[in-house]
Amino acid sequence: MIKPLAGIRILAIEQFGAGPYGSMYLAELGAEVIKIENRVTGGDPARQSGSVTLADDDSAYFQAFNLAKRSITLNLKSDEGRALFHDLVRKSDVVWNNLRGSQPEKLGLDYAAL
Secondary structure (H helix, E strand, C coil), rough: CCCCCCEEEEECCCCCHHHHHHHHHHHHHHCCCEEEEEECCCHHHHHHCCEEEECCCEEHHHHHHCCEEEEEEEECCCHHHHHHHHHHHHCCCCECCCCCCCCHHHHHCCCCCC
C-alpha cells in the first residue's frame, strides 16, 4: 500500500470527533501521529464514550477514531509539560489541534508562540 505521508510527524492535540477523525486519516496515509492527551483530566473524554467499553479508560469509540496513532499524556498548563511539548514540536512537521476558541493561545500553542 502506498503511504504518501510516510516520514511526516504530526502532534495532535485533539479530543472527540473532528480532530481525531481527521488525524486518523493522516495516520492511515502513513503519517506518524502522536496524540497529546491531558494528563490532569485523564485524557480524551472519548475514552469514556460510547456503548462498548473495552477497559476502565478505553472504549470502542475512542479506538475507532484513534487507530494507527501513538498517544502520550502531558499537562500543558505546567512548565514541564509545555517544555516537553516544545521539544516534540522541534522534532515534528505539523501541529494539529481542535481546541476551542482561544485555548491554543492561552496554552501557548498558537502559531505565533510555536
